[in-house]
Amino acid sequence: MITSLFFLAILLVGVPIGICLCLAGVVFILNSGSTVLFQSFPLQMFAGVDSYGLIAIPLFILIGEIMNSGGITRRLVDLAMAFIGSVKGGLAYVNILANMMVSSIIGSATAQVAIMSQVMVPEMEKQGYDKTFAAGLTVYGGMLGPIIPPSVMFVVYSVLAQVAVSDMLIAGIIPGILLTLLFFLVIACMGFFYDYPRSEYRTLRQRARTALSASPTLLIPIVIVGSILGGFANPTEAAAVGAVAAALVGRYVTKEFHFGHLPRILLRSAMYSAIVLFLVAAAAVFSWLLIYGKVPQAVAAWIQTVAHDPVTFLLLTNVILLVIGTVIDGIPGLIMTVPILLPIATEVYGIDPRHFGVVAVINLVLGLMSPPVGLSFFVASAVTGAKPGKMFIVTLPFFIISCVALVVLSLFPSLSLGLIK
Template structure:
């Protein structure tokens, strides 16, 4: 009880979540009257990051930096425009499809929203779309980032759950593509109701030339996902090869990547990686404290009194995680929930840990688009000047369809496990 009160008090003061977890551990040890536990404290932090799979995180982040600096993102947007730009609401389709392609390289919702808001929102506004809708759509399309591989959140979950990183990345492919299709369906309906503008038509020759210009950029996700699916490389090795592929495409095809940019890219990648890895180290301490205090057992007892079967359990988890995701970012949300809920899911209800991971990640990402915080909306607002509250209301159908897909995914695990199995 003292530890919980200390954790909530520290978090409300505004201390970063990683430090909250570490300080809560210190409070627990001090309150337990067992100072010997302080000797295990640094060992638990070190063991949390002593994992080969975590090397994939800085590599995936570096791929995103190279892709953005090398003009690859813009080529992907142009290719999406060639496919669907002439349809009613064409630029809205382009927004979603371009985000899907970028998601297969970048893997971070907030980073993706920041990048794509700069590219897509001004162009959509210029063609007659409401700025609030354009910014909100970009925020929802950005949630594909942590679902379609590569994904930093899947890597972190893999370490926490002790499951292969490759399995988790593959598990996100079908849900990510399905969510893209559902978003495009919503755009088609809204385009008919609100008479969205149609984009400029390209001649067959212009369309072909645009696709050919962008085609080599698709070698990056093909290398990453293909090497994992074929078993030629694990996730970490695939990330390393993907970084090389991104550098080669940016240097010799788009010719916008310069080696003088590398030190700055490495610095940004290192800073973001350090933040994520510190959270993982803090998670190890937090998990250790939870197990020592028998918190999972107590939570399991309460959940078992409410949920009698796996489906009911998964639906209950959806509600719990959506609420948590509204106030806590994705990776910290994983760190706080997985050590408690995963043992219950696997040992009591026999839920596949890979399926459970996909549901957890999508829940927490959807929480990034939910009031009262809605971090992705605030990122889009910072870039475009739109109002976060209005964004949520204008794009509410996307929230509803994403939540319905989450329920379907919870009931039918085949959607996430088909490719893995």
């Protein structure tokens, strides 16, 4: 109890989550009287990051930085516009489709929202869309980032759950496509009530020329996802090749990336990677102490009095994780909940850990779009100037359909596991 109160107190005053986890561990050891545990503290932190699969995280982050610097994002948007054509509300569809393409490279919801808000919102506003709707739609498009591979959150979950990184990345493909199609459906339904403008008309020749000039940018996701699906490379190797592909495309195809940019790009990638990996190291200590304190067993005993079957457990988990996701970012949310909930899911209810991982990640990402915090809305607001509260209200149908998708994914594990060999 003392440890929990201390953890909540320092979290609420704004102490970074990684430091909160470490300090809470120190308080737990002091409170337990087993000070000999301090000898294992640094060893547990080192063991948490002593994983080959974690090398993929800085590489995926590096790919996103190179892609942004090389103008590849803008060309993927042009490619999406060539596919959609001049239909009513076409730029809204383009927003989601472009986010799906970009998510296959960036893999981070907040980073994707920041990048795509700069690209899509001014263009949609220029064509007559309400800025608040355009920004809110971009936020939900960014939800695809941690779901469609590559995904930093899936890599972190793989390490926490001790499952293959490639399995988790593949498990996100069908859910990501399902969410994209459901977002298309919402746009089509909203089009009956709102007079969305049509996209600028382009002839077939113009669209073909745009697609031809932008298509080399697809080499990056093809290299990453294709090599993993085809069994030619593991996620870490695929990420390394993807980084080289991004640099070559940015330098020799888009001609906007210069090797002189690399020091700045490497520094930004290293800083973000250090934050993520420190969180993983702190999580190792947190998980170790939870097991030592028999917290999972106590939570399991309580949950079994409420949930009597796997479906009920998953629906209850959806509610718990969604609430946690509204106030805590995705990776820290995983770090705090997976060590407690995963053993219950697998050992008590027999749920596949990969299926549970997909449900958990989508829940926590959806929390980024939910009050009272809604971090992704604040990111979009900082870039576009739109009000976060208004964004949530205007795009409420997307939140509802995302919750429906979560229930469907909870009921049908094959949607997550169908592509895994």
